[in-house]
Amino acid sequence: MIDHIIETSQLTKSFQGQPALRGLDLRVPTGSIFGFLGRNGAGKTTTIKTLMGLLRSDGGTARVFGNPVSDADRSIEIRRRIGFVTEDKELYPYMTVEQIVRFTRPFFPKWRDDLEQRYLKMFELPPKKKIPDLSKGMRSKLMLLLAISRGAELLILDEPTDGLDPAATEDVLRELVAIAASEGTTMFFSSHQLSEVELIADYIGIIDQGKMMVAGSLDDMKAQYQRLQIVFPNSVELPTRWVPGVEHVRQEGRVLSILASHNVDAIIEQARSLPGTSVESFPVTLKEIFLEHVRSN
Amino acid sequence: MIFRLNQSSGIPLYLQLIEQVKHAVETGALREGDQLPTIRKVAVDLVMNPNTVVRAYRELEHEGILDLKHGSGAFIKESAGGRARVLRKAQALVQSAMERLAPLGLTEDELRRVFENELAQSRTARQLEGKP
Numbered sequence: 071m072i073d074h075i076i077e078t079s080q081l082t083k084s085f086q087g088q089p090a091l092r093g094l095d096l097r098v099p100t101g102s103i104f105g106f107l108g109r110n111g112a113g114k115t116t117t118i119k120t121l122m123g124l125l126r127s128d129g130g131t132a133r134v135f136g137n138p139v140s141d142a143d144r145s146i147e148i149r150r151r152i153g154f155v156t157e158d159k160e161l162y163p164y165m166t167v168e169q170i171v172r173f174t175r176p177f178f179p180k181w182r183d184d185l186e187q188r189y190l191k192m193f194e195l196p197p198k199k200k201i202p203d204l205s206k207g208m209r210s211k212l213m214l215l216l217a218i219s220r221g222a223e224l225l226i227l228d229e230p231t232d233g234l235d236p237a238a239t240e241d242v243l244r245e246l247v248a249i250a251a252s253e254g255t256t257m258f259f260s261s262h263q264l265s266e267v268e269l270i271a272d273y274i275g276i277i278d279q280g281k282m283m284v285a286g287s288l289d290d291m292k293a294q295y296q297r298l299q300i301v302f303p304n305s306v307e308l309p310t311r312w313v314p315g316v317e318h319v320r321q322e323g324r325v326l327s328i329l330a331s332h333n334v335d336a337i338i339e340q341a342r343s344l345p346g347t348s349v350e351s352f353p354v355t356l357k358e359i360f361l362e363h364v365r366s367n
Numbered sequence: 368m369i370f371r372l373n374q375s376s377g378i379p380l381y382l383q384l385i386e387q388v389k390h391a392v393e394t395g396a397l398r399e400g401d402q403l404p405t406i407r408k409v410a411v412d413l414v415m416n417p418n419t420v421v422r423a424y425r426e427l428e429h430e431g432i433l434d435l436k437h438g439s440g441a442f443i444k445e446s447a448g449g450r451a452r453v454l455r456k457a458q459a460l461v462q463s464a465m466e467r468l469a470p471l472g473l474t475e476d477e478l479r480r481v482f483e484n485e486l487a488q489s490r491t492a493r494q495l496e497g498k499p
Contacts, residue, residue, distance in 0.1 A: 103416050244414050251407040251417035268374055272416045289379040289419065339491070350480070353377030 072136050075100040075224055075256045076121060081130035083116055083280075090116040092280035093130065098258050098273070103250055105271030105288075106260040109364055113280040114260040118228050121258075122154060134224070150178065153217030154226040155210065161201045167212060168197035171219075180221030189215040192241070206233035214242060218249060225249075227259035231266060239263075243270055268356045276363045283363040288356070295354040296334045300326040303346040313340050317362060329354070329362055369396065369403075372413055380415055384423035392432060392443060393454050403433070403441040 076098035083091040091113050098104045108114050119125040120132055123145040135151060137144040161170060171190070175181045190197070193211040195204075204212065210233055217225055230246070231239040247270055249255050261267050267274060268288070275285035284291070302308065302324055312319070315333030319326060330337050334351065341349045369391050372383055391397040403409075406424065410417040424441050427433040434442045468478065 102418065240414065244411055247410045247414055247417065248407065251410045265374060269372075269380075269414055270416050272418045289381055289422070292377060292379045338487070348480070348484075350483075355375065355377040358377075 071100055073100060074098060076132075076134055076258060078117075078121075078132040079130055081117070081120065081132055082128045083120065083125065084128055090280055091120075091127070094277070094280060095282050096275060096285070098256065100256055101254055102273045103246070103257045103271050104259070105267035105274040106258060106277065107264070107267060107274060107360060108260070108277035112277045112364075114277060115228055117277070118154075118156075118226055118260065122152065122226060123149060151222060152224045152226055153220050153222030154228075155213040155217055155230050156228050161209065161212065163202045164200070166198055166200050167195050167204070170201065170212070171216070174216050174220070178220040182219050182221050186215065186219040189218065189245070192245075207235065207238050210234055211238070211242070214245075218245070223255060225255055225257045225259070227257065229261060230259055231261070231263060239266065246270060264357050264360055274356070276360060278364045284359070291359060292353065292356075294332045294334070295359055296330050297352045297354050297358070298328040298330060298334070298337060298341065299350045299352065300328065300341045301348050302326065302344055306344045306346060308344070309340065313337055329358070370409060370413060372415065381419050381423040381426070384409075384420065385426055388423075388427055388432065397443050399443055399445045401443045403443070405440055
């Protein structure tokens with residue numbers, strides 16, 4: 071088995087001279103649930119479309135299952151092994167729920183009738199209803215059903231819970247987790263919902279302006295990032311240079327708030343070396359890490 | 368389910384699971400031979416990543432608290448109870464220290480800071496001696 075089910079290197083793409091991807095490096099470990107985060111227009115959908123072979127990059131390489139996505143012969147083979155939910159939730163408008171399931175099934179030799187039946191029931195999808203008459207949430211669920219039932223090794227999900235109410239979101243997340251646990255499916259999903267990413271992702275990547283700002287294991291990231299609060303007496307002259315790892319310093323009166331990305335022990339030591347200071351450290355949430363990386367640009 | 372997650376705390380979820388198992392062992396809520404829920408069940412019930420549950424269970428196995436039997440699940444190890452006894456002894460020591468601190472009238476936060484400061488000091492001292 072390959073280590074990284076998705077791997078891009080220096081991927082670039084422009085639209086009418088406007089760069090959307092500026093040398094994107096992305097590595098998604100096989101078996102992970104990878105949360106792909108970024109603001110609107112950061113390049114998430116462009117990345118996803120490139121990975122699915124729906125867009126051709128201007129430069130760099132992208133591999134899925136170890137195969138270059140630009141290789142037309144392999145492209146169909148790659149897509150057969152991927153299940154996806156696209157952002158626009160577009161499906162053939164003239165079909166009913168029942169018809170599109172029947173239409174999709176024969177394309178996929180590993181189609182799972184058990185999963186199809188289970189999700190039809192669980193998502194309460196009306197079989198006779200035409201696709202345009204479904205709500206956005208229903209369409210999301212239908213796409214998810216089609217993606218999951220094909221027995222894919224990799225699910226690529228562009229905003230899978232977009233348009234779902236909180237109860238439906240919980241249902242979908244729970245099912246994604248169940249699929250990952252029982253089938254070992256790798257999931258690559260984009261989202262704005264940091265709280266849901268924080269729950270189900272074990273790896274994350276934050277993209278901003280077409281570049282990967284930070285990526286890696288979420289737990290490791292949380293272990294490395296700390297917020298330090300330093301209280302110092304008036305007499306102390308604060309250092310103008312901090313040891314590496316200090317990302318952000320904010321001073322309010324005699325309180326200094328530091329966001330550290332790594333090297334926390336050394337930073338604490340430096341702070342403690344100032345006479346009369348006290349240092350406290352606090353864990354950092356994904357939201358703080360996210361804002362730190364997209365705000366500074 | 369013995370587990371509950373606090374998402375807003377910023378503490379990695381696998382550490383939260385580990386702490387909760389240890390706590391349950393220390394209080395006697397989990398005893399030798401007790402079985403923990405399967406990875407899939409924890410993941411689905413708490414809506415969290417199964418790999419994160421695996422990581423917590425592996426770490427607990429590494430620390431000698433859990434026994435992971437392939438296919439049949441995770442069990443609290445016999446020796447885990449021994450650790451609990453040591454911790455209860457430590458708890459008694461802390462209790463007597465608390466009683467002596469009581470006349471100083473410190474708040475809970477202040478006490479915590481004093482304790483954490485002491486931990487940090489001994490950590491630094493150990494590092495200076497080149498010990499882990």
